[in-house]
Amino acid sequence: MGITNETVTLTFRSEAREAIAAAKKLGGTVEKTGRQAESSGRKAGASMVKWVAGIGSVVLGYQALRKAIGFVTDSVGEFVKFEQAMTEVATITNFSTQEMDKYGRSVQNFAMRFGVDANETAKALYQTISAGVPEDSALFVMGESMKFAKASLTEAKSAVDVMTTALNSYQLEAAEATAVSDMLFTTIRLGKTTGAELAGSLGRVIPIAATAKVGMDDLGAAMVLLTRAGLSTDEAVTSLRALMLSIASPTEQAQEAVEALKLELFNEESLAQEGGLFKILEELTEKGEGSIQTLSDVIPNIRALVGALAAGNQLGGLDAILG
Numbered sequence: 432m433g434i435t436n437e438t439v440t441l442t443f444r445s446e447a448r449e450a451i452a453a454a455k456k457l458g459g460t461v462e463k464t465g466r467q468a469e470s471s472g473r474k475a476g477a478s479m480v481k482w483v484a485g486i487g488s489v490v491l492g493y494q495a496l497r498k499a500i501g502f503v504t505d506s507v508g509e510f511v512k513f514e515q516a517m518t519e520v521a522t523i524t525n526f527s528t529q530e531m532d533k534y535g536r537s538v539q540n541f542a543m544r545f546g547v548d549a550n551e552t553a554k555a556l557y558q559t560i561s562a563g564v565p566e567d568s569a570l571f572v573m574g575e576s577m578k579f580a581k582a583s584l585t586e587a588k589s590a591v592d593v594m595t596t597a598l599n600s601y602q603l604e605a606a607e608a609t610a611v612s613d614m615l616f617t618t619i620r621l622g623k624t625t626g627a628e629l630a631g632s633l634g635r636v637i638p639i640a641a642t643a644k645v646g647m648d649d650l651g652a653a654m655v656l657l658t659r660a661g662l663s664t665d666e667a668v669t670s671l672r673a674l675m676l677s678i679a680s681p682t683e684q685a686q687e688a689v690e691a692l693k694l695e696l697f698n699e700e701s702l703a704q705e706g707g708l709f710k711i712l713e714e715l716t717e718k719g720e721g722s723i724q725t726l727s728d729v730i731p732n733i734r735a736l737v738g739a740l741a742a743g744n745q746l747g748g749l750d751a752i753l754g
Contacts, residue, residue, distance in 0.1 A: 723740070
């Protein structure tokens, strides 16, 4: 199928030479020769038009064929990737062949519904199940994660990761995935963060917050306060981690400063109460009288101190955020 510009040019010239030679062989009078030459020229021209059109059809047909072959090849490649991803899912489940076919159709439906590549959706299902979500609840949890991912312009993998981290850390049932999604959406809506930033960072503080028994609503509200104060999402997570650890496990020097200021709430028990984190910050801000030196004695960790100062300045709007 080696059609080139050179081939087309040489063939065209050959056809033209043949037409001219045919015209020269026409005999008779000048008038007759003229009429026949004119008639022959028209026929030769029409023949050439058909020939060029034929060549164009071949070229266009060849291009279309290449596109069609490319489409089929790509489709087959995507199908193979999808099948491999679903095979990986099968390795961590007890699904029968019929159940795997059912899950495969469900995954494809999710992909079309949320506009996500089917292969990526299959990987999200694998990630959901491998995170410990029961097999019979995996599609629901993945669905809630995909809703969050689509609405917040977040990758499916990141959405599943933060969702399953929250469920596992707080020991929640799969049915409570909707509550986790609501907390994430509210944090994005009220704070200065994005879905991608939150999903990529929050997993670093969720386990600590859950261990310290800081509720998800308090965690989300704290992220709102810190990001509103100007900290990036990643900085807010780092500060919040350090702040919780400073309250739950103060150093000896910090404990002495707590006793000197007669802080009653600066302890792990208060931290575990609903709204406890903010009550601690409120008491600390009030008795510390805004002195950075005094606050640094209580919270020597600079990252934790930054979080405490940033959140303390935003406590006036806390009721509205928690509401």
